[in-house]
Amino acid sequence: xxxxxxxxxxxxxxxxxxxxxxxxxxxxxxxxxxxxxxxxxxxxxxxxxxxxxxxxxxxxxxxxxxxxxxxxxxxxxxxxxxxxxxxxxxxxxxxxxxxxxxxxxxxxxxxxxxxxxxxxxxxxxxxxxxxxxxxxxxxxxxxxxxxxxxxxxxx
Numbered sequence: 001x002x003x004x005x006x007x008x009x010x011x012x013x014x015x016x017x018x019x020x021x022x023x024x025x026x027x028x029x030x031x032x033x034x035x036x037x038x039x040x041x042x043x044x045x046x047x048x049x050x051x052x053x054x055x056x057x058x059x060x061x062x063x064x065x066x067x068x069x070x071x072x073x074x075x076x077x078x079x080x081x082x083x084x085x086x087x088x089x090x091x092x093x094x095x096x097x098x099x100x101x102x103x104x105x106x107x108x109x110x111x112x113x114x115x116x117x118x119x120x121x122x123x124x125x126x127x128x129x130x131x132x133x134x135x136x137x138x139x140x141x142x143x144x145x146x147x148x149x150x151x152x153x154x155x
Contacts, residue, residue, distance in 0.1 A: 059093035062136040066090070066100075066144070069154040072110045073146035076101045092136045101131045102144045113145035113154060 066088045068075055074082040077090060077100060084105045092098060100118065104110040118134045120127035126145075134140055145154035 061091045062094055062096075063139045064090045064092060064098060064134065064136060065139075065141045067141065068144045069146070072105050072154070073102045073112070073144040074105050075144050094136060096136045098134050098136060099131070100134060100142065100144075102146070103130060104146045109149060110146040111149050111151075113147045113152070115142060115144055117142040 068086055071084040071086045074084055076082040112130055114126035114128045115132055116126050118127045118132045120129055120132045134142055147154050
């Protein structure tokens with residue numbers, strides 16, 4: 001009986017600065033007024049709208065809109081999974097250099113054409129590199145073009 005009483009007393013004692021079931025700090029965390037993280041700064045959630053790319057919490061963010069003309073190209077962003085989606089949107093911290101790679105969605109019907117809106121799009125002929133970059137100095141719109149075989153422009 002004496003040992004059982006000591007065990008109960010020891011279990012009832014503890015460090016009340018640690019969150020327990022009644023005060024996990026989750027209700028107001030992060031940056032809340034309860035729990036052990038009451039003074040922790042609020043951190044932005046990952047800022048990608050359509051992918052794993054994220055922000056650093058306080059940097060100026062810019063939007064990259066990636067348009068794939070009629071979904072005739074496959075496009076990957078920063079080495080991610082290639083997609084034929086007609087339009088995707090991402091957010092990146094200012095100054096980020098985003099790597100883009102494009103190819104045809106179906107090489108029996110389409111050919112790789114060009115990008116518009118990339119760092120390499122400096123002439124009227126646009127950027128014909130399959131792998132290219134776009135530097136996020138502002139909101140950007142990039143278009144991938146994979147025309148029909150025998151054509152040089154996208155509709």
